[in-house]
Amino acid sequence: MDLSFYTQEVAPAMLRGLWVSIGLILPSAVFGLAIGVVAGTLRIYGRTFWRRAAELYGLVFRGFPLLVQLYIWYFGLPQLGIYLSPYAAAVLGFSLCSGAYHAEYVRGALRSIKQGQLQAARSLGFSRTRAVVSILLPQAIRRALPGCGNELIYLIKYSSLAYMVTCIELTGEAKILASMFFKYLEVFFVVGAIYLALVSLASWGLNRLEELVSIPGFEYVRH
Numbered sequence: 001m002d003l004s005f006y007t008q009e010v011a012p013a014m015l016r017g018l019w020v021s022i023g024l025i026l027p028s029a030v031f032g033l034a035i036g037v038v039a040g041t042l043r044i045y046g047r048t049f050w051r052r053a054a055e056l057y058g059l060v061f062r063g064f065p066l067l068v069q070l071y072i073w074y075f076g077l078p079q080l081g082i083y084l085s086p087y088a089a090a091v092l093g094f095s096l097c098s099g100a101y102h103a104e105y106v107r108g109a110l111r112s113i114k115q116g117q118l119q120a121a122r123s124l125g126f127s128r129t130r131a132v133v134s135i136l137l138p139q140a141i142r143r144a145l146p147g148c149g150n151e152l153i154y155l156i157k158y159s160s161l162a163y164m165v166t167c168i169e170l171t172g173e174a175k176i177l178a179s180m181f182f183k184y185l186e187v188f189f190v191v192g193a194i195y196l197a198l199v200s201l202a203s204w205g206l207n208r209l210e211e212l213v214s215i216p217g218f219e220y221v222r223h
Contacts, residue, residue, distance in 0.1 A: 009177060010190055017173030018194060024087070024159050024169060028094035029152055035095060036102020036148070037141065043107045045132050054103065061100035067161055069093045074165035086167035090159075098155050105147035109140035142213050149206035156198050170194060 042054040061069070074089035084092065113136055121131035141148075163172025170191060178187040 005181070005183070005186075006190075009181065010187060013173040013177045014170065014190060014194060017168065017170035020167070020169040020172075021159055021162075021198075024090055024094065024162055024167070025156055028091050028098060028159070029155055031091070031095035032098030032151070032155065033102055033148060035099030037106055037137070039099060039103035040106025040110065040140075040144075041132060041137060043103065044110045045128070058100045058103055061096050062104075066093065066097050066158055067164060069097055070161060070165050086162070086165050089165050090162040090167045093165075094155060094159065094162075098151055101151045101154075102144075102148050105144040105151070106140055108147075109142075109144035110136060112143060113139055142215075145206070145210055145213065149202075149210070152202055152206065153199055156202060157195060160195070 039054040039057055042050045043058070044051075046054060064072075070089060070093040073084055073093050074086060077084060077089075117135060118128075118131050121135050122128065126135070159169065160171035162169045163175060166172075168176070174187045174191040178184040181187075
């Protein structure tokens with residue numbers, strides 16, 4: 001085994017790509033969750049126009065393959081005179097796609113909450129919007145956390161598509177390096193190990209977060 005190849009070529013390239021990947025994942029996760037919370041809430045409590053708009057958003061962005069979406073943002077929008085950098089196109093694509101899935105988790109969580117809580121809040125003088133935001137939504141986000149966490153895991157993995165729009169992240173660096181040295185097995189095995197480490201770290205953090213926000217007596221029992 002040529003250790004110099006790993007120390008001199010693989011390690012620097014993977015480190016560069018890892019930082020770009022993290023720079024893609026973090027804002028996409030935040031924006032995606034924010035979009036999902038808004039869209040999921042509108043699906044249940046929005047007025048007719050906004051409810052239909054949220055439904056259409058979910059249909060489109062869950063129906064179009066992510067790679068197609070990325071191509072539209074990066075290669076398609078210039079035909080309309082709109083130019084995005086590879087990084088901006090990737091973050092936009094990841095955020096909108098991830099948000100569509102988050103919306104379904106939030107919608108399901110909101111539907112699981114008894115509507116009597118909303119009626120009780122209204123009887124106490126809460127407006128509909130205030131009742132949803134301050135009473136129902138915090139409960140829904142806690143219940144949706146496992147599903148939303150799973151979407152974060154997916155986001156970590158499909159961030160590898162960013163190199164298809166010339167945003168050279170972890171997979172992009174690996175592709176370039178493997179093509180230069182014709183060592184695809186060695187390079188992509190390292191890449192896989194890095195993604196495994198990222199997913200494992202995220203899973204651990206999400207489990208800790210679930211424990212932190214859980215309320216004794218109101219959570220399911222783990223076996």
